[in-house]
Amino acid sequence: MRIIVIGVTGQLGRIAAETLLEKVPADRLIAVARNVEKAAWLAEKGVEVRHGDYNDLASLLKAFEGGGKLLFVSSSEASDETLRALQHATVTRAAKMSGITHIAYTSIFRAQESRLALSLLHRTTENMIRLSGIPYTFLRNTFYTEVFVNESLRQAVESGALVTPIATAGLNTASRADMAKAAAAVLTSDGHENRIYEITAPKLWTMKELAQILSDVSGKPVVLKPATAAEYAKILVGWGMPEPAAAMFAALYAQLDEGEFAQTSDDLTRLIGETTPLEAVVKRALA
Ligand SMILES: NC(=O)c1ccc[n+]([C@@H]2O[C@H](COP(=O)([O-])OP(=O)(O)OC[C@H]3O[C@@H](n4cnc5c(N)ncnc54)[C@H](OP(=O)(O)O)[C@@H]3O)[C@@H](O)[C@H]2O)c1
Known part of the structure; x- marks a missing residue:
C-alpha cells in the first residue's frame, strides 16, 4: 500500500520522508506539497511528487488519488486557528473521499485534556478524523525540544x-527528528489503527x-x-x-x-x- 505524506516540505515532514525512504522503496511514497519545487529532492530519489494545498479540496482529491495511508502533518498557518481548522477539515474530507485507509495525524500531547489554547485545534481535528470513520493514529506530539x-x-x-x-x-519535549521517526514507524508497521500515542521523551x-x-x-x-x-x-x-x-x-x-x-509516556521509545x-x-x- 502506498504512503502519502502531506506537509512533506516542512521540517518534520522532511525527516519523516527521509526515514520512510530507508524503510520502503521510493515508488511506495507519494509526497504532497503546495510548492512542488520544494519537494524536488524527493522527485530526484524517485518519489512521486503531487501538488496539494490544504485550502483546496480539488487539489487534495488529485493528490490523494488511489488512496493509501496518509501522514497528515498539521498546518503551519499559526496566525489563524479557524483557518487551520478549515484546512484540517478539508484534508480529512479529501482523505475520506479518496479512500485513504489510515491517517496518522500529528496532534498535541494530551490533546483532549490539555489546558493549552493551541490544543483546541488538535482536539477538533482528532474529532473530525474520528467522525470520518477512517482508521487513525494520533501522534500526540509534545513540543519539539528545538x-x-x-x-x-x-x-x-x-x-x-x-x-x-x-x-x-x-519538560517532556522530544526532538523533532524523533517525532518524525515515530510517524514513519507507525506508517510502516502493523497494529497502529485507532491507537493514540503520547509522544514524549x-x-x-x-x-x-x-x-x-x-x-x-x-x-x-x-x-x-x-x-x-x-x-x-x-x-x-x-x-x-x-x-x-x-x-x-x-x-x-x-x-x-x-x-x-x-508527564512522560513510553510510547515514543516503544516506536523508535x-x-x-x-x-x-x-x-x-x-x-
Ligand atoms: N510540536 C511542536 O513543538 C510544534 C511546533 C511548531 C509547530 N508544530 C506543528 O507541527 C507541524 C509540523 O511542524 P514542522 O516543524 O514540520 O513545521 P513546518 O516546518 O512549518 O512545516 C509545515 C508544513 O506544512 C505545509 N503547509 C502549511 N500550509 C499548507 C497548505 N496550505 N497546503 C499544503 N501544505 C501546507 C508546509 O508547506 P510549505 O513548506 O510550503 O510552507 C510545510 O510542509 C506544524 O505545521 C505545526 O502544526 C508543532
Missing part, C-alpha cells in the same frame, strides 16, 4: 544567564539542567535566571518579537511552568527505540 533549544541559546551562553519563566517544572528535563548542559558544552558558566511571564514578554519584544506573539509565548511558558508538559538526548540537541543548536 522550540527551547535552538540558536537563541547562544545569547544565554554569551550573557551567562538562561532567562526563562519555566523555572522549576519538568521518556524522561523529564528542567531548565536548570539545560543551563548546566550549556555550561558543559560551551565551557562558560551559565546559570538559570527565572523571570515572570511579564518580564519574559518584555525580553522577547526586545529581541524583536511583536508584542502579541511575545505575550502569547510568555503566557504559554508560564502554563508550562505549572506542569502542563510534566532510544531517543535523542538533550545534550545532543544542545550541541547541534550551538554548532
